[in-house]
Amino acid sequence: MDGEFFAAHTVAELDGWTDYDLEAAGRLAEPLSYDEATDTYRPIPWADAFALVGDTLRGLAGPDEACFYTSGRLSNEATFLYQLWVREFGTNNLPDCSNMCHEASGRALTAAIGTGKGTVTLEDWEVADAIILLGDNAATNAPRMLTWLAEADRRGAALIHVNPLIEAASRRTIVPHEFVDMATFHTTSTGTLNAQVRIGGDFALLRGVAKGVLEKERSESVAIDRDFLDAKTEGFDEYKALCESTPWADLVRDSGVPEETIRRIADIYVSSERLIIAWCLGITQHEHGVETIREIVNLLLLGGHIGREGAGPCPVRGHSNVQGNRTCGINNRPDQAFLDRLAAACGIDPPREHGLGTVGTINAMHRGDVKAFVSLGGNFALAAPDTPYTYEALRNCELTVQVSTKLNRSHIVHGKRALILPCLGRSEIDVQAGGEQGITVEDSMAMVHISRGMKKPHSDELRSECSILAGMATATLPESKTPWQSYVDDYDRIRDKMEEALDGFEDFNERARHPHGFRLAQPARERIFLTPSGRAEFSQAPLPDDVDPGEGRLTLGTVRSHDQFNTTIYSNDDRYRGLKGLRTVLFMNDEDMRERGLDEGGLIDITSVSKDGSRRSAYGYRAVSHDIPRGCTIGYMPELNVLCGIADYSTESEQPVTKHLVVEVTGQGVAAK
Numbered sequence: 001m002d003g004e005f006f007a008a009h010t011v012a013e014l015d016g017w018t019d020y021d022l023e024a025a026g027r028l029a030e031p032l033s034y035d036e037a038t039d040t041y042r043p044i045p046w047a048d049a050f051a052l053v054g055d056t057l058r059g060l061a062g063p064d065e066a067c068f069y070t071s072g073r074l075s076n077e078a079t080f081l082y083q084l085w086v087r088e089f090g091t092n093n094l095p096d097c098s099n100m101c102h103e104a105s106g107r108a109l110t111a112a113i114g115t116g117k118g119t120v121t122l123e124d125w126e127v128a129d130a131i132i133l134l135g136d137n138a139a140t141n142a143p144r145m146l147t148w149l150a151e152a153d154r155r156g157a158a159l160i161h162v163n164p165l166i167e168a169a170s171r172r173t174i175v176p177h178e179f180v181d182m183a184t185f186h187t188t189s190t191g192t193l194n195a196q197v198r199i200g201g202d203f204a205l206l207r208g209v210a211k212g213v214l215e216k217e218r219s220e221s222v223a224i225d226r227d228f229l230d231a232k233t234e235g236f237d238e239y240k241a242l243c244e245s246t247p248w249a250d251l252v253r254d255s256g257v258p259e260e261t262i263r264r265i266a267d268i269y270v271s272s273e274r275l276i277i278a279w280c281l282g283i284t285q286h287e288h289g290v291e292t293i294r295e296i297v298n299l300l301l302l303g304g305h306i307g308r309e310g311a312g313p314c315p316v317r318g319h320s321n322v323q324g325n326r327t328c329g330i331n332n333r334p335d336q337a338f339l340d341r342l343a344a345a346c347g348i349d350p351p352r353e354h355g356l357g358t359v360g361t362i363n364a365m366h367r368g369d370v371k372a373f374v375s376l377g378g379n380f381a382l383a384a385p386d387t388p389y390t391y392e393a394l395r396n397c398e399l400t401v402q403v404s405t406k407l408n409r410s411h412i413v414h415g416k417r418a419l420i421l422p423c424l425g426r427s428e429i430d431v432q433a434g435g436e437q438g439i440t441v442e443d444s445m446a447m448v449h450i451s452r453g454m455k456k457p458h459s460d461e462l463r464s465e466c467s468i469l470a471g472m473a474t475a476t477l478p479e480s481k482t483p484w485q486s487y488v489d490d491y492d493r494i495r496d497k498m499e500e501a502l503d504g505f506e507d508f509n510e511r512a513r514h515p516h517g518f519r520l521a522q523p524a525r526e527r528i529f530l531t532p533s534g535r536a537e538f539s540q541a542p543l544p545d546d547v548d549p550g551e552g553r554l555t556l557g558t559v560r561s562h563d564q565f566n567t568t569i570y571s572n573d574d575r576y577r578g579l580k581g582l583r584t585v586l587f588m589n590d591e592d593m594r595e596r597g598l599d600e601g602g603l604i605d606i607t608s609v610s611k612d613g614s615r616r617s618a619y620g621y622r623a624v625s626h627d628i629p630r631g632c633t634i635g636y637m638p639e640l641n642v643l644c645g646i647a648d649y650s651t652e653s654e655q656p657v658t659k660h661l662v663v664e665v666t667g668q669g670v671a672a673k
Contacts, residue, residue: 001407002029002459003043010039015412019382019638020569022407028422029459034414041411041420046463046471049419054475056372056399056417063090063351065371067361070330071378071566072097072322075426075439076448077494078465079321080501081487082376083329085473087339088348088480092355093370094332098322099358100383101281104289104653105315106326111290112297112537114530117323119312119522120276121445126151127310129272130158132265134202134296135282135659136316137167137559137576145316158192158268162202163282164557164632165587166194167576195265198256199555199632200286200547200660205262206295207543208251211243212266213302223270225304232527233301235538242540254547256629274310275303282557285659287546290652294539301536307527317444320426324442327520328502332357345501347481358384359649359656365393373415374401374472376465381410382567385644385656386616403468408567423465428453430464434490437464440512442520449517466491548631549662553609554592557659558637558644567638579624586665587626587634596665598623603668606635608661610645618642620668633663 005025011034014022031049032041044052057066068086070079086094098106106116113119125131125148133149149159161167197205217223229236252259269275277296283289297306297313305311317323329342332355339350356364362384364370373380373394384390390413394400397415404411405425411418424430430437430453438452463471470484487494492509499508504520511518523529529536549555560566561574561583573580577587586606588598598604601624607617618640628634637658644658 001026003032006032006041011041011412011414012039014407019409019567020572022409022412023568025407027406027458028404028420030422030461032420034418036416041418044419049421050471050475052399052417052419053374053401053472054478057089057476060371064093064355065369066091066374067093067095067356067364067370067372068374068376069358069361069378069380070094070096070325070376071380071383072325073320073377074325074330074465075321075441076324076328076498077439077491078376078469079325079328079330080494080498081466081469081473081484084342084346084348084482085469085476087342087350088346088473088482089476090351092332092334092351092353093361094330094355095358095361096322096325096330096332097378097383098326099332099654100285100656102284102315102317102322103357103655104284104286104650105279105293107653108290108293108297109313109315111531112294112539113306113313113524115522115524116326117446117522118314118444119306119525120278120314121447121519122148124274124276124310124312127274128152128157128276129274129310130160130268130276132160132162132275132277134162134277134279135284136278136280137163137165153192158272160193160195160265160268162195162197162205164197164199164628165559165634166196166627193261193264193268195257195261196627196629198254198547198629199557200288200544201255201257202283203288203292203295203544204251204254204547205257206292206299207243207246208248208255208257208259208262209265209269210295210299210302211246211248211251212263213269213299214240214243216266216270220270224302228304229301232529232535233538234533234535235540236301238540239298239538246543250543254543256547269299269303272303274308275300275305276311276314278314278316280316282659284653285655285657287650287657287660288541288544288652289650289655291539291541291544294541297536298538301538306536307525312525315444321441323444323446324440324448327442328498341503342501345497357654359646359654362386362390362393362646365396368396371398372401373397373399374403375410376403376469379408379410379567381413382408382638382641385641385648385658386646387638387642389646401472403465421468422459422462423468424453424457424462426451426453427455428457428462429455432464432467432489432491434492437491439491440495440517446520446522447517448512448520450512464488466494546660553662553664554631554633556606556608556633556635556640556643556661556663558640559634561636577626582622583636583639584621585624585635586621587628588623588665589628589630589632590625591630592633592665593623593625596667598665598667600625605666605668606640606643607664607666608643608645609664610647612645612647614645614647616643616645623665633665
């Protein structure tokens, strides 16, 4: 996809293409600049593109009039250069995809155990006696997990799936790496028990399990780890009293799970010496996501299931380096210790005020307070909430810059001036002045490893992420003393500087080259809790009162289909849920459909009621009967992000609550327009 392609297709025409067709058009091959006169993107020399970025940023009234986003695709080295450029420029406006996916996890874990990461390793999955998986469809969101679940079942571990939908991966799977099983279609169990919670009912379920465990503690001294609780935790007595005073009827009502099932999970808990609790966006994208994850930690603490082999909290972060991005500085709310060390290592004076996250960035662009938006990867226009509002915000910018490999909606929804800067993919060879370069990433288990591309770049015009960032930084900061070009020439120099600036990166270049990389230090795994008390902190939040929206309304959660990765749609099929060629659907409970006079496959309108009272509608969807609790509905993102108002974000995490929207569903033509 070079200048010839874009000369033949105006942006207005491309706006009418489906997102699938945009993605399928091919690889971006050269830098492009939007030409308003012809409504097309035209080739632009790299030097001119960098100059446009630099001139625009220097021409702003202040650095806070720009925001710098990343999707999590950046390498650790590019991440470090990105945040260094932005902070040397003078702002902490560094929104990222974590603001929309796992921000709640980071905030909850930091408050509870003093770190924003899980403590579990892959080796722990091999020896856990029980695994509780909440708010995640492993077959779609984390398919490699299926191997670990199958192996856990074979050795007799209990596998508990907590989800409003009973997904295919919670029953059986064909292990992808076992060729005989694949050839003979032999399946392996991946589930012991399904707890079908109502949307938002996870908190009540977890507290119910804790209540059941504490009741057992009266007769079974091994039900909890009293030595660990006394030596390493704070607030246990208050938490115990809270659990004991919470009626079972409230827990059953709010969770939607029978007391018998909750007690069965408590029995499994008590009989398990090593317990892992893992979770994904089905937990985080709620108003009470932070408190729910604190409740996960509460439950783990009762039995001392942290700092023990085969046990601990495990957030499932799906993007390739979203955890590494946060580790290496992409954070709109940096702590002072990080900034102090960065300043000493890099000789800059970073800003100390917190910057804008994703929701704040959209609002600021909409108001005109942010005039320049730079995005490293991702598809911000579709990933963000309140789609029309986000589109208006992006189009209100003086300049939008997208560093990408393929075309997506964020290139079509652009500012008054716009750049598309094509970068190398991870699979492509990256050759700089110092020779062939490698980059590192950090996975969800805090493992860091180096990799090198092996394919010839798709186009001679492609540049690496580090090269593009250094080019923009040099053009923006002509007086900078940072050796940008030297960093690009040899990425070892970036890693040497990261070693100075970041905790846990000692001997970075040497350790990154170990065959399996290295694991970043995790104090909480050693039962060293960097909290104000120096102990793991129990939380004492009351049960949320938002499970039933009332007035005949339903609760909507958005999910991905099987043939989808984040906002990228590979096909309109969802084989695990039995759909082919259709995404404009709403999965509903049979009784909810009958109550509204809806037929299977009938046309419906969906209207959301936002926190601020505003309403948004999606028309012409089809009702599909599914095994889902009454009062709950499920549909696909990014299409239904249109129903998540800009005011619909968690006050605990600032994440959009796309897993917990209040909606009205009617036969088509009845919804308020």
